[in-house]
Amino acid sequence: MQDDMSGxxxxxxxxxPNGWLHLGHAYSALFAFDMARRLGGRLLLRIEDIDIGRCREEYLEGIYEDLAWLGIEWETPVRRQSEHFTDYEAALRKLRSMGLVYPCFATRKEINDAILASGIPxxxxxxxxxxxPLYPGICKNMPKARLNELMWEGRSYAWRLDMEKAVREAVRINGGPITFHEDGESPRGDTGLISIEPELFGDVVIARKDVPTSYHLAVTVDDALQGVTLVTRGQDLFSATYIHxxxxxxxxxxxxxxxxxxLIRDDTGRRLSKSAKDMGLKELRAEGITPADIRRMVRLD
Structure with missing residues (x-):
């Protein structure tokens, strides 16, 4: 674990790197950069590329170009998650040894069918x-012999966190309820010490057979290994903090x-996203928009 000895x-x-950066990314990057400068701190750049099928090198190069154009400076070397799967495998092994995860072989269709079979739309x-939709527990209590049989057959599966057991064990380890300190503002408008509600996610997926991690597990491990002391990110990820x-x-x-x-939103109130193909910084730059214009557009001037 890397600790910043300077304090x-x-x-x-x-x-x-699964698409071009847009104004929402610019706001988040500039927010972290400005905050680090204001606090006299360090800014790291981490590439979250565990989704190897969707991530592309051209998007990675675009990230570097866009951030440099915005005037953002970061430390090197840059950590790429795809190069550190062994770190996440070690964390997964610990959770497995604690009996807090189980393999789930159910497909999305099988999960939907199980929900429909319950009589609830x-x-x-x-x-x-x-x-x-919350996971209906299809594989949660499957006999171990059947689980081993499915694994032997080579079926795809995901590792799910047994949330009820995990919460109980975490509270025991922590010696009481688990909280986190919010320096900003939650979507509800509160700040300060906030209690977590991980049960809202049910038995969340934290790794898969072909990729030994998920966003939740990787980001938790990375923040610790890199000695991150202050996480700045959009309010759309507020609830994810419960899992982390x-x-x-x-x-x-x-x-x-x-x-x-x-979050940065369009005129209709919709938050910007790659999936909606919102105009990227690369396109804005080609139209003659300047970094100063970007700061005005995201209200950081």
């Missing part, structure tokens, strides 16, 4: 903070502070 704050910007089934905090406790990792900031 300086350590922040990070962690984009995924999909639209009425409880969903997690990200809008996905419980993993930190279970894995014996330090807890950074968090500052969740507002």
């Amino acid at each position: 300086r704050e350590v922040l990070r910007f962690a984009p995924s 999909l639209q009425a089934w409880p969903s997690d903070p990200d809008g996905a 905090r419980i993993l930190q406790v279970l894995l014996g990792l330090p807890a950074p502070r968090y500052h969740h900031h507002g």
Whole structure:
């Protein structure tokens, strides 16, 4: 684990190279950069490229070009998650040894079919903070012999965190309820010490057969290994902190502070996204937009 012996704050910007950066990314990157300068801290750049199928080198080069154009400076070397799967495998092994994860072989269709079989319409089934239907527990209590049989057959599977057991163990380790410190503002408008509610996610996926991690596990491990002390990110990731905090406790990792900031939205109130193919910084730059214009557009001038 890398600790910043100088006592300086350590922040990070962690984009995924699966599309071009847009104004929302610019706001988040500039926010972290400005915060690091204001605090006299360090800014790290981390490339979250565990989704190897969607990530492309041209997008990675675009990230470097866009950030440099914005005037953002970061430390090197840059950590790429795809080069550190062994770190995440080690964390997964620890959770497995604690009996807190189990393999789930159910496909998305099988999960939907199980929900429908319950007699509850999909639209009425409880969903997690990200809008996905809560896992109905198809494989949770499957006999071990059957699980081994499915693994032997080579079936694809995901490792799910047994949230009920995980919360119980984390509270025991922590010696009481688990909280995190919010320096910014939650979507509810509160700040300061906030209690986690990981049960809202149910038995969340934290790794897969072909990729030994998930966003949640990788970001938790990386923040600890890189000595991050202050995580700045959008309010759309506020609830994810519940999962990250419980993993930190279970894995014996330090807890950074968090500052969740507002999101950049279009005129209709929709937040910008790569999937919606919102105009990228590369296109804006080609149209003659300047870094100063970008700061005005995201209200950081």
